[in-house]
Amino acid sequence: MYAALWRMLPGPWWVRVVILIVLAAAVVYALFFHVFPWVSGIIAPDDVTVR
Amino acid sequence: MSEPTVATPRRRRSQPSRGRLGVVGVIGEILITVGVIVLLYVVWQLWIGDAIVGAQRQAEAQEISRQWATGEEDSASAATPAPGAGSGTASPEPVVPAAVGETEVFATLHIPRFGDDWVFPVAEGISKSGVLDPIGVGHYPGTAMPGALGNVALAAHRYTHGAPFENVPSLRIGDAIVLETPDGWYTYRFRNLEYVRPDEVSVLEPVPQRPGVAADGRYLTLTTCSPMWSTAERIAAYAVFESFTPRADGAPDSLASAEGA
Numbered sequence: 659m660y661a662a663l664w665r666m667l668p669g670p671w672w673v674r675v676v677i678l679i680v681l682a683a684a685v686v687y688a689l690f691f692h693v694f695p696w697v698s699g700i701i702a703p704d705d706v707t708v709r
Numbered sequence: 710m711s712e713p714t715v716a717t718p719r720r721r722r723s724q725p726s727r728g729r730l731g732v733v734g735v736i737g738e739i740l741i742t743v744g745v746i747v748l749l750y751v752v753w754q755l756w757i758g759d760a761i762v763g764a765q766r767q768a769e770a771q772e773i774s775r776q777w778a779t780g781e782e783d784s785a786s787a788a789t790p791a792p793g794a795g796s797g798t799a800s801p802e803p804v805v806p807a808a809v810g811e812t813e814v815f816a817t818l819h820i821p822r823f824g825d826d827w828v829f830p831v832a833e834g835i836s837k838s839g840v841l842d843p844i845g846v847g848h849y850p851g852t853a854m855p856g857a858l859g860n861v862a863l864a865a866h867r868y869t870h871g872a873p874f875e876n877v878p879s880l881r882i883g884d885a886i887v888l889e890t891p892d893g894w895y896t897y898r899f900r901n902l903e904y905v906r907p908d909e910v911s912v913l914e915p916v917p918q919r920p921g922v923a924a925d926g927r928y929l930t931l932t933t934c935s936p937m938w939s940t941a942e943r944i945a946a947y948a949v950f951e952s953f954t955p956r957a958d959g960a961p962d963s964l965a966s967a968e969g970a
Contacts, residue, residue: 659738689746694753695762698869699842702754705940706874706933707835707849707864708910 754869763871766845770817770828777891777956803856803927803953804892812839816855818846818863818873819887819964822880822899829873831888835864842870849913855888855895856953859915859924867933867944874933877946878902885963886929886948893955896963897929897948904935905943912945926950 667674809815816831829845840847846865853859865873880886884899905912912932915924927950935944954961 659735686749689749690753690757690761694750694758695870697750698754698758699837702869702938703940704866704869704934705907706841706866706943707847708905708907708912708932708943708945 759868759870759872759875763873766829766871766873767827770830770845771826773814773830774817774828774889777889801953801955803895803950804955805857806854806890806892808854809833811836811850812844814844815848815890817889819889819894820880820884821887821964822884823876828889829865829871831863841866845871845873852913853915853924853927855890856927856950858927860913860917860928860930861888861897862913862930862932864932867935868938874931877931877933877944878935880946885951886931887961887964888929891956893953893958894961894964895953896951896961897927898951899946899948901947903945903947905945907940907943909943909945912943917945917947 663678664674667677669677806815811834812832814830814832817828818831819828821827831846831848832840832844833848833850834840835847835849841864846863848854849862849864852862855861867874867877880899880902882899882901886897886899888895888897903912903918911918911920912930914920914922915928916922916926917928917930929948929950931946931948932943934940935942951963952961
């Protein structure tokens, strides 16, 4: 999977490394700001009111 | 993953096992990826997420306070004087804001103990989807508005969604809990914590924990969950009213350090 990704990327090895770092940063950003907040509401429910 | 199936003599022997290894390898890579994501989630949940979301909420609250300070919001006219309060405080008679609709932000909450510039928006209602998750602090409908006789009851998350009330147990006697509205600042002073069961609604009574007793003063109650990462119990933090500072007089001393930041 990652080997195939590596082969698909253009340019010399250091360009591929830069592209991979940018891709990883984008994935982490999406996880931290969009996916995890949504998941958190499902698996860590917090009841703070008395009723 | 998709090795060409050209059967050159050189490759023939290793080809079948490579195919299986390819599939197993991909599965392994997926599993490793999932594991890394789960670890990232744990790190995010424990140390990062609430800081990110909390900073967003606090920026929103600061923007609200700034708008009130510059008079962009003309809601001060909606306020009415407190009806027959008659308490003996030296401060001006508090202006009691009119009741607002569900999910409407009508105040910001400052608690200097949690940080000099700690401030969260306060909206009407305690629904998770409408108030606690997207806005911050919720005001129990039917409880007193800031400055009114009775009990101002507020709820907020202790973890997740910015975790406004994460540090409620670290409050100390006399700590300022200040509600800001377009009209001014309502300073309450923290008195004590109580750990209660989730169904103990008597903490919301006009006089907390005294069902049936008419309001004899101005109280404020914060509720959140306890212990951390559990919903088994609730914490109620009680505070009593100290003073009202009209907006014209500027931020009160209870916030002096906060406003200077």
